Amino acid sequence: MRSESSTEGRRRSFIEEARRRQIIAAAVEVISEVGYAGAALARIAERAGISKGVISYHFAGKDDLMAQLVIQLYVSAGEYMGPKIGAVETARDQLLTYLATNLEFIDANRTYIAALHQVVLNLRDAEGNPRFATSDGEHEIIQPLIEGLIRGQQLGEFGTEFDPAPMAQSMRDAIDGAAVRAAREPEFDVAAYSAHLCRMFDIATRKGERQ
Amino acid sequence: MRSESSTEGRRRSFIEEARRRQIIAAAVEVISEVGYAGAALARIAERAGISKGVISYHFAGKDDLMAQLVIQLYVSAGEYMGPKIGAVETARDQLLTYLATNLEFIDANRTYIAALHQVVLNLRDAEGNPRFATSDGEHEIIQPLIEGLIRGQQLGEFGTEFDPAPMAQSMRDAIDGAAVRAAREPEFDVAAYSAHLCRMFDIATRKGERQ
Amino acid sequence: MRSESSTEGRRRSFIEEARRRQIIAAAVEVISEVGYAGAALARIAERAGISKGVISYHFAGKDDLMAQLVIQLYVSAGEYMGPKIGAVETARDQLLTYLATNLEFIDANRTYIAALHQVVLNLRDAEGNPRFATSDGEHEIIQPLIEGLIRGQQLGEFGTEFDPAPMAQSMRDAIDGAAVRAAREPEFDVAAYSAHLCRMFDIATRKGERQ
Amino acid sequence: MRSESSTEGRRRSFIEEARRRQIIAAAVEVISEVGYAGAALARIAERAGISKGVISYHFAGKDDLMAQLVIQLYVSAGEYMGPKIGAVETARDQLLTYLATNLEFIDANRTYIAALHQVVLNLRDAEGNPRFATSDGEHEIIQPLIEGLIRGQQLGEFGTEFDPAPMAQSMRDAIDGAAVRAAREPEFDVAAYSAHLCRMFDIATRKGERQ
DNA sequence: GATGAATGAGAGTTCATTCAT
DNA sequence: CATGAATGAACTCTCATTCAT
Numbered sequence: 088m089r090s091e092s093s094t095e096g097r098r099r100s101f102i103e104e105a106r107r108r109q110i111i112a113a114a115v116e117v118i119s120e121v122g123y124a125g126a127a128l129a130r131i132a133e134r135a136g137i138s139k140g141v142i143s144y145h146f147a148g149k150d151d152l153m154a155q156l157v158i159q160l161y162v163s164a165g166e167y168m169g170p171k172i173g174a175v176e177t178a179r180d181q182l183l184t185y186l187a188t189n190l191e192f193i194d195a196n197r198t199y200i201a202a203l204h205q206v207v208l209n210l211r212d213a214e215g216n217p218r219f220a221t222s223d224g225e226h227e228i229i230q231p232l233i234e235g236l237i238r239g240q241q242l243g244e245f246g247t248e249f250d251p252a253p254m255a256q257s258m259r260d261a262i263d264g265a266a267v268r269a270a271r272e273p274e275f276d277v278a279a280y281s282a283h284l285c286r287m288f289d290i291a292t293r294k295g296e297r298q
Numbered sequence: 299m300r301s302e303s304s305t306e307g308r309r310r311s312f313i314e315e316a317r318r319r320q321i322i323a324a325a326v327e328v329i330s331e332v333g334y335a336g337a338a339l340a341r342i343a344e345r346a347g348i349s350k351g352v353i354s355y356h357f358a359g360k361d362d363l364m365a366q367l368v369i370q371l372y373v374s375a376g377e378y379m380g381p382k383i384g385a386v387e388t389a390r391d392q393l394l395t396y397l398a399t400n401l402e403f404i405d406a407n408r409t410y411i412a413a414l415h416q417v418v419l420n421l422r423d424a425e426g427n428p429r430f431a432t433s434d435g436e437h438e439i440i441q442p443l444i445e446g447l448i449r450g451q452q453l454g455e456f457g458t459e460f461d462p463a464p465m466a467q468s469m470r471d472a473i474d475g476a477a478v479r480a481a482r483e484p485e486f487d488v489a490a491y492s493a494h495l496c497r498m499f500d501i502a503t504r505k506g507e508r509q
Numbered sequence: 510m511r512s513e514s515s516t517e518g519r520r521r522s523f524i525e526e527a528r529r530r531q532i533i534a535a536a537v538e539v540i541s542e543v544g545y546a547g548a549a550l551a552r553i554a555e556r557a558g559i560s561k562g563v564i565s566y567h568f569a570g571k572d573d574l575m576a577q578l579v580i581q582l583y584v585s586a587g588e589y590m591g592p593k594i595g596a597v598e599t600a601r602d603q604l605l606t607y608l609a610t611n612l613e614f615i616d617a618n619r620t621y622i623a624a625l626h627q628v629v630l631n632l633r634d635a636e637g638n639p640r641f642a643t644s645d646g647e648h649e650i651i652q653p654l655i656e657g658l659i660r661g662q663q664l665g666e667f668g669t670e671f672d673p674a675p676m677a678q679s680m681r682d683a684i685d686g687a688a689v690r691a692a693r694e695p696e697f698d699v700a701a702y703s704a705h706l707c708r709m710f711d712i713a714t715r716k717g718e719r720q
Numbered sequence: 721m722r723s724e725s726s727t728e729g730r731r732r733s734f735i736e737e738a739r740r741r742q743i744i745a746a747a748v749e750v751i752s753e754v755g756y757a758g759a760a761l762a763r764i765a766e767r768a769g770i771s772k773g774v775i776s777y778h779f780a781g782k783d784d785l786m787a788q789l790v791i792q793l794y795v796s797a798g799e800y801m802g803p804k805i806g807a808v809e810t811a812r813d814q815l816l817t818y819l820a821t822n823l824e825f826i827d828a829n830r831t832y833i834a835a836l837h838q839v840v841l842n843l844r845d846a847e848g849n850p851r852f853a854t855s856d857g858e859h860e861i862i863q864p865l866i867e868g869l870i871r872g873q874q875l876g877e878f879g880t881e882f883d884p885a886p887m888a889q890s891m892r893d894a895i896d897g898a899a900v901r902a903a904r905e906p907e908f909d910v911a912a913y914s915a916h917l918c919r920m921f922d923i924a925t926r927k928g929e930r931q
Numbered sequence: 932g933a934t935g936a937a938t939g940a941g942a943g944t945t946c947a948t949t950c951a952t
Numbered sequence: 953c954a955t956g957a958a959t960g961a962a963c964t965c966t967c968a969t970t971c972a973t
């Protein structure tokens with residue numbers, strides 16, 4: 088069954104896929120309650136109402152389960168945001184849509200995001216190197232943002248007073264910060280915060296601002 | 299010896315304080331290398347060149363050591379930033395100084411910050427609740443910022459178009475994001491990023507901006 | 510289906526017998542590659558290209574499969590050697606034929622022998638007592654040899670200077686040792702070794718040797 | 721503490737060495753009773769009257785414990801046999817002394833030998849290759865024997881009708897077979913068997929025998 | 932003050948076996 | 953007949969903690 092490699096091409100039956108989702112969902116719940124370190128397979132299995140061995144049967148191991156949890160959410164986020172961003176025209180609209188849809192997705196998946204955060208920060212490979220929280224991973228996420236900003240500058244939609252790289256980093260940090268806060272505080276108003284961020288970055292990228 | 303409570307009032311000898319710092323420093327190194335989960339007391343002791351028992355002698359336990367690590371850095375940060383912020387007059391200058399000195403401190407303590415981040419995110423009490431990563435903790439840190447922004451608005455230094463709370467949150471997220479990046483990427487230019495943030499938040503808080 | 514007892518008398522269909530041989534053959538391969546401890550049913554099933562359940566269907570359990578592996582080889586060896594030994598007349602010829610045909614069989618079934626050795630040494634019953642590697646098993650195998658030697662002495666073909674029991678034991682040890690070596694070293698020349706043993710035991714059992 | 725590598729040069733305290741011997745002794749007992757597969761660390765610890773963790777503390781792991789068990793016995797055997805073989809002059813005496821002292825050692829360490837046999841045959845490295853039961857290991861043990869036989873032939877003490885390699889192999893097999901039997905049958909008379917082997921190999925290596 | 936041997940709970944993992952389909 | 957999902961026990965190993973020296 089194992090799925091250590093995400094590109095194994097192994098076709099999975101519907102029922103098996105359901106089990107995997109069920110287990111991942113249980114992991115999400117447990118992690119968001121007791122943290123990464125406290126998320127023992129025994130507890131996850133108990134939460135899912137299955138025996139410990141089932142997890143080993145459907146995943147190559149604990150690390151694989153955690154990795155799949157991350158990957159599944161990344162894919163979901165892409166599926167949610169991609170079309171919406173693709174549907175608008177201007178670079179500015181795309182930027183603001185990126186921000187807004189990202190926060191919408193976060194708002195709709197708070198516990199999941201909390202768990203993801205825990206996993207990304209804690210999961211390491213055998214040599215002890217982070218598996219997701221790497222410069223490479225960061226680069227991969229932020230590069231499209233930078234390119235969008237550059238395109239906007241070239242098209243004359245954005246001002247040229249700002250450097251795209253740190254601007255993109257600020258946007259990512261704002262989103263990640265909102266995710267952490269959304270995960271931590273149930274009463275946190277993501278929509279309002281989204282509006283704040285959109286306005287702030289809208290201004291920050293305007294022409295003529297001595298930015 | 300134990301120091302489970304940080305306010306135990308127990309006066310410590312100089313030599314004892316040195317030992318504690320040495321152990322915390324070793325913990326910082328180990329955590330930044332192998333992560334929170336990989337930071338066993340045995341490894342920390344080995345790194346410090348002492349025996350495991352010494353740690354138990356100077357700290358109430360592993361959790362206490364980790365908590366002291368966090369507290370020590372918070373105190374250091376306060377000692378570094380406090381005077382500098384107090385030295386400037388206007389609300390705007392205080393705000394920008396807060397940002398700048400915060401990033402200076404981060405730049406000067408990258409490994410330490412990396413370890414702190416790990417601990418804050420992972421350390422939990424017996425019931426599984428986060429010890430530092432709480433709404434209360436967040437509130438405590440962010441409240442002064444909010445007050446600074448409100449004062450600036452009342453004094454007419456800042457525009458009133460923005461809501462102080464989300465603005466303060468954005469600033470915290472920007473700082474925290476920079477801290478994570480500084481910890482992760484040795485070549486990250488904190489000073490340049492600091493300049494970017496100062497400009498961005500300077501603009502965002504101006505009068506007349508429809509923020 | 511079960512066959513816990515080898516004398517169950519259950520008549521098996523041809524196709525069923527074929528399945529059993531196929532499974533045993535797969536077990537032999539796996540054991541000779543990864544050893545007894547590494548020979549999980551899952552691996553054996555995978556090697557045989559069938560599902561785990563099939564093994565359970567055809568054998569009462571793992572231990573039964575292993576036992577049948579041993580028994581099958583014992584039977585095969587008997588079928589191979591019996592007629593050849595029965596075809597010669599003198600006690601000396603029978604002795605030497607026993608040696609020679611035994612080594613021929615070993616030579617022709619090296620992997621099988623390797624697996625058998627692993628099973629005989631490791632298979633135990635529920636109480637932890639060896640199932641094959643027992644004094645009784647040894648006695649059963651060695652008794653015919655002793656009787657052959659005694660008959661040879663009575664007939665005057667062999668000298669009487671040697672004690673039949675230790676002589677028979679030496680012969681068994683020589684054969685078993687050759688089996689182990691044949692299983693371990695592909696380039697081991699069994700035929701040459703067989704010639705060496707035949708000469709050595711021929712001399713050792715001669716008349717007039719102060720043995 | 722670990723000792724995965726036998727040449728670690730780590731000086732061990734007397735008390736620590738005693739613990740290691742105690743644990744190895746317990747392992748020997750357990751293995752000889754329930755076999756290699758049945759020898760769980762929990763059972764070994766229970767037998768030694770200590771907790772499971774102590775074994776992990778004194779050995780790098782189960783495999784290390786097993787390896788040390790083998791090595792310790794090899795060393796003991798060498799210490800027992802070496803001087804006795806060195807004390808005799810002729811090649812023939814050395815050969816017979818090798819045989820006799822080997823069997824004496826076996827006789828005096830029956831359970832230990834039984835355990836050793838189990839370990840040698842079952843212990844494998846991470847890749848699944850045998851750790852001791854290899855052609856190389858066999859060669860290392862048998863080479864001195866072969867050299868002794870060749871020297872005897874060159875000195876004219878032995879006949880030249882036999883090939884030293886298979887003769888040496890037969891001797892090893894005879895010894896190993898005796899070891900297995902001694903381990904299995906408490907009433908097995910090793911001394912008598914030793915006399916038998918000495919006589920047999922004495923004759924087999926004589927001059928003038930058409931061997 | 933400091934050591935390191937010992938403990939014991941708990942972790943992830945493996946695997947023979949069972950059983951609904 | 954065959955499958956493969958599920959079980960649950962048993963295993964090795966890790967580690968914070970304790971304590972005699």
